[in-house]
Amino acid sequence: MHLGRHLFLVLLALAVAGGVLAGPASAATPTTLTVSAAAHPADADAAVQLDLRTSTGVPVPGAVLSVERRVQGVWQPVGSLVTDAAGHAQLSARVGRLAPDNLFRASYAGDATYDPATGSGAIPITRRPSRLLLDAAKRVVDGRATTVRVRWRTTAGQPVAGGRITLLRKAPGERRWRRVTTLTADARGRATLRARPRADTVWIAKGATNDWVRGDTSARRRIDNRPPGRPVSLPKGAPRPRVGLPRQQRAVGRGANATITPIPDQVWGTMTGRSWHAGCPVGRSGLRLVRVNYWGYDGYRYRGELVAAADAADNMAGALAEFYRRQLPIRAMYRVDRFGWSGRLGGADDYRSMAADNSSAFNCRSVVGRPGVRSPHSYGRSLDINPWENPYHSRQGVVPNGWWLRHSHPLVAWRSRSHEVVQVMARHGLRWTYGTRDAHHFDVVGSAGRALRTDLSPRRLHPQCAGFVCD
Structure with missing residues (x-):
């Protein structure tokens, strides 16, 4: 009897050690519960695996497990599961x-x-592949708005609601993309932007990777910027200006939007030592900065500026505003100090300004070709328009080119007082003082400058010019 009891205890110990007996674990053997799941894409059904074992690895069958899921930061009950013979349960x-x-x-x-x-x-998310589409008008007239549209969906067709989309664009000559804005896709995976591009641009959209979607980049979309006006058609063989200039800032505001202000500090800083210097007959207080929109030769609207005498600025601004209304083109309108100092002129380099076909006004300098003879531009009451197409007879020859002497143009080159440009100038008190001898030069009537004449006869020239006009 004693030997039989001893044998039973040995067999029982071996069975427990080998995991033969199933059932509840002893209090001295704690349990380990694990929860796992394989990666699945969002919006798909996944299997959540639960496994209950003793710390020694023995499965715990028939155990009741309470399962919870975190929703918006709060744990909420899902239900109860019972482990199978292997200690497993699945949800x-x-x-x-x-x-x-x-x-x-x-x-x-x-x-x-x-x-x-x-x-x-946790159930790891396998991010779904997506496709980002960008659409916009192929062409837009400069100054007008167009709608840039973006649509973002998974490759299975699900909208990427709430997705963050960054719009970027690049203009010709730019190496880097410029960020325009960041949009949020709506419930349909769509987003729009009203844009007003002022040049030819290329656009792309980038969707950011999020919890359930892989990011994507759209194909490039080109938007051609078209001029609102008609480009100037020049005669065959017409030479281009010898000095190139960058395009000026595009027009600001509606219409000509002409403004007249005192000379700002920054502008005065660039004028000093170029278009103005000590000894000039008019100082800063007697000058004004005129800004005005104008039509360029390419049919686009630009913002130009020039410096004029305080009592002549209204005349010039009025004439240039009418230029705008009539769409009379101007090639460029930079302040003449842009062209630097000229030792032979004793002021800003008007030779380069004319060679660039730049329209300008105030420039305290000598007459081109007449060193020491003060130009009427020194008083800020003279205005040069499109000098490349309207040459000047200097003492040394025709400036800036001779080709245009034998040609005219209904918009940009005038050879008589019946031309529309000359008529517009006259209506605003600017006379074509030197006629075809200095076709690009106009003076405000009543100027204090010695070279100004109210008699328009080309034969009666200022005596200091010795038979040559005083530009």
Whole structure:
């Protein structure tokens, strides 16, 4: 009897050690609960695996597990599961689009003889591939708005609602993309932007990777900027200006939008030592900065500026505003100090200004070709318009080119007082003082400058010019 009892205890120990007997674990053997899941794409069903074992690896069958899921930061009960003979249980759950909503946890309290154990795990999201489409008008007239449209969907057709989309654009000659704005896709995965491009541009859209979607970059979309006016058609063989200039700022505001202001500090700083210097007959207080929109030769609207005498600025601004209304083109209108100092002129380099076909006014300098003879431009009451197409007879020859002496143009080159440009100038008190001898030069009537004449006869020239006009 004693030997039989001893044999029973040995066999029982071997069975427990080998895991032969199933059932509740002892209080001295704590349990381990694990929760796991394989990666799944969002909006798909995934299997959440639960496994309950003793710390020695023995499965715990028939155990009741309580399962919870975190939703918007709050744990909410999902239900109860019972482990099978292998200590496993499985839950089917829909994978959400936000990573925090795919976190599950389970708990096992056991019975009165067992220590409770808990476990948690998340369903990893496999981000869905997506496609970002960018659409916009192929052409837009300068100054007008167009709509840039973006549509973002997964390759399965689901809209990427709430996705962050960055719009970038690049103009010709630019190496780097410039960020325009960041948009948020609506419930249909769409976003729009009203844009007003002022040059030819290329656009792309970039969708940022989020919890459930891989980011994407759209194909490039080119928007051609078209001029609102008609480009100037020049005669065949017409030479181009020898000095090139960058395009000026595009027009600001509506119409001509002419403004007259005192000379700002920054402008005065660039004028000093170029178009103005000590000894000039008019100082800063007697000058004004005129800014006005104008039509360029390419049919676009630009913002030009020049400096004029305070009592002549209204005349010039009025004439240039009418130029705008009549769409009379001007090639460029930079302040003449842009062209630097000229030792032979004793002022800003008007030779380069004329060679660039730049229209300008005030420039305290000598007459071109007549060193020491003060130009009427020194008083700020003379205005030169399109000098390349309207040459000047200097003492040394025709400036800036001779080709245009034999040609005229209904818009940009005039050879008589009946031309529309000369008529517009006259209506605003600017006379074509030297006629065809200095076709680009106009003076405000009543100028204090010695070279100004109210008699328009080309034969009666200023005596200091010795038979040559005083530009």
